[in-house]
Amino acid sequence: MQRILIVDDAATVRMYYRSTLAALDVGVEEAVNGVEALEKLLQAPFDLYIVDVNMPKLDGYGFLHELRSLDVPQVPVLMVSTEAQSGDQAKAFAAGANVYLCKPVKPEQLLLHVRFLLGGVRP
């Protein structure tokens, strides 16, 4: 089974993504910031990361930079931000994100991108 890591410091947001992803046949785990995300993925890497930009300790960009420099499977990253500035979007892609979404994310939007990035997950 494919596994997704949700990285966001807000518990409600993690719960929201989790309940949306329940429509898919995937495993879901959570981390509150980039440091915890790295610790978890080093134990067992994931197939997809959904990562918030603004987090304490290590933010989305910092996490992405670390991930892309680690010797682990380089899988898709879906970055989520509160701001829609085009400058940020370019920065996210340059840092190695595959998709950049703005909060608040709609369930169908999340599912569409996750399905695509995971390559045809069964609904």
Add this chain to the structure above:
Amino acid sequence: MALIKAPQSQPVNEDERRHARTARDLMADLAAADAATRRWAARDLAAFPEAVAVLVARLKVEAEVSVREVILTTLTRLGDDLAIAGLVDCLRSEDAALRNEALEAMKQLPEEVAPIMRGLLRDGDPDVRIFAVNILESLRHPEVEAWLIDVIAHDAHVNVCATALDLLGEVGTEAAEGPLRALTARFPGEPYIQFAASLALGRIHEG
């Protein structure tokens, strides 16, 4: 070769010299080429409240994360109005890491931040307002719930309201129920708002 006993740990002469340095020496060391020197300077400046301005200035240009962290610990310890103002400045930085680090430091200074909270919650920049709501998480102040309710009642920006919602689930009382319902009416097309408001209402109701 084996387990050997370390010689008695004495402060090395070098340390004594370092410790006796003046604020001026330490502030100069904040710009040293070597990161360890900058860290020690930032740490030792915790004894010198007059160094706040220099610490804030260095924070804004310091690229080495370990040095930034020590500067922030020191600024948190000094925690005066000037330090707070410096941290608020950092909330507006282009540097995402610095913004988030400054936010964390401010969360450690709830009493000192309280007087400017109202202003921050009304800031023109929605990102700053989101940070302000975030700071409320650690603030022990009788107005916290009222401020959160004010945000969800009036803030135009959906993400500022969403951040407030998260906290209301944890600290909200019956007073928040009406405003929570009103919020769901204000953003009927936003599933996240519906989800989070419903969660918060459930928490308040059962609590």
Add this chain to the structure above:
Amino acid sequence: MRAERNLEPLTISDEDFRKFQEYFYRKTGIHFDNAKRYFVDKRLVERIEATGSETFRNYFMLVRFQASGAELQVLTNLMTVNETYFFREEYQFECMVRSLLPELTARRAKGAPIRIWSIPSSSGEEAYSIAIYLLERWPGINSWDVEIISSDIDTEILARAREGLFSARSVQHLPPRYLEKYFRKTPAGYQICDDLREAVEFTRVNLTEAVDTRGYRDFDLIFCRNLLIYFDELSRKAAAETFYDALRPGGYLCLGHSESMSRISNIYKIRKFPEAIVYQKPQEGRCNVS
């Protein structure tokens, strides 16, 4: 306004448990799933009553907003297991001899001794465990000098550590041949041998006092297990920064198994070894990404 005293026994609702669960996970990284309801509820009720809070809600507000953080500390103490004994969290000692020391010695020319700091020392089990592990499980001990320093804020417990007398409970996880080799059974307990007592230097240190820690430098490995979890956020962060400067570049820091840098600091590099996750001070500085 005090609520009318409810004569029914206090219970924790599902929503209250979730509130506590999320809050505690956010603060400590420790996650209590539903299987631990009984364990958690019992302790919450105990503290609600002990603090005279009467309701979970009042208690929760107390924990969240108390300036001193004292109640959160009491609660954390209750929710975590604090026993000390020989070879506790042994996987980290395994990591030391199988991964960390080999990596360290491969990159270092011989010369200065390897320096290990164990803090808090408590009654000495950790420091002596490290010593035994090095002597018994690390071939490199024959070609490297190792210094073990172990510190605590409490002078009484340091005295006990120096004495080296332990209960049956404390030594129960030791392989019998180690127990025989390094301890002498006395009516008062298991007495550790003089060689080991002399191998460890016990010192008094208050980790939160810069003046105490200033001289602690050039360590290759620091064990700080199950201490930081009881500190407030700022002190935890400051301790992580203190350890950073106490370490040589490339030096390693081991925290307790339920502790993580994710709630403390981002200055360390996270290293995954077969036996454990360990934090490492980078060899050179790390700069901001953007």
